[in-house]
Amino acid sequence: MKPLNNVNGKNDVKNKAEEAPKAEHEKIDFSKVKIEPLFEDTVDFDTFSKSDFRAVKVLACEAVPKSKKLLKFTLDDGERKDRVILSGIHEYYEPEELVGKTCIAIVNLPPKKMMGIDSCGMLISAVHEEEGEEKLHLLMVDDHIPAGAKLY
Template identity: 70%
Template sequence: MDNLELNVEDQVTEEVVEETSPISLLPFEEENVDFDTFCKSDFRVVKVKDCVAVPKSKKLLQFTLDDGTGTDRTILSGVHAFYEPEELVGKTLLAIVNLPPRSMMGIDSCGMLMSAIHEENGEEKLNLVMLNDAIPAGAKLE
């Protein structure tokens, strides 16, 4: 499969926020990552094939993802306070896929889903980065 270039500004699905909702951005972290380290991150488009709550966890959802390789990828993400599993099936998301597996609740998570966090009316909100469904699984973010 050819690597497809992805322009985030053109492809990220916009969320509509009511004008009456005061929104504040969380402060930037002070720790810097050098350019060479950042360039090693492999950001890919993934399609959610299945999503279920992880038993005995209040926060974790287990995603079964199509990452364009022909083999399903499992990623666990602590987003259950913000999403129900069934609303994420079929969505197109952004993930870092070259992280070492991390075991959580006895399940290996092979990557990390990208999200945005902000405050709204004094409450923390989280939005997974959702992309245009026309972008194929496995497309590389450049």
């Protein structure tokens, strides 16, 4: 039996690498970006080292009822606990697009009650202004990084 892609006795199977279009890096014009000034105060190393930054996996994400800004994240923090963190990023992301992503969080902040829900940490985002409009990007990292991996 001949393969379906055999034409004139020749096998036309191409290497998958040849078929796949080459990913080109999108060029971004940063000339219109305004960055908030850096803090002039310094933090000593001992104070900084008390901050526990971890990779977290988004298990679930949903809009918080009666809030336009808040998303409720249920996260795997590496200890197999379902850590809940609220983040005011609904203007920038829909909950369903974040499920399964690997993000960065600071996990040793004291719980803060928002809209009646304890938020146990903070997800880290990058914020800047572009043409008078605030832009926010939730920091997401390679999915090969396991939940609970510590950042230094």
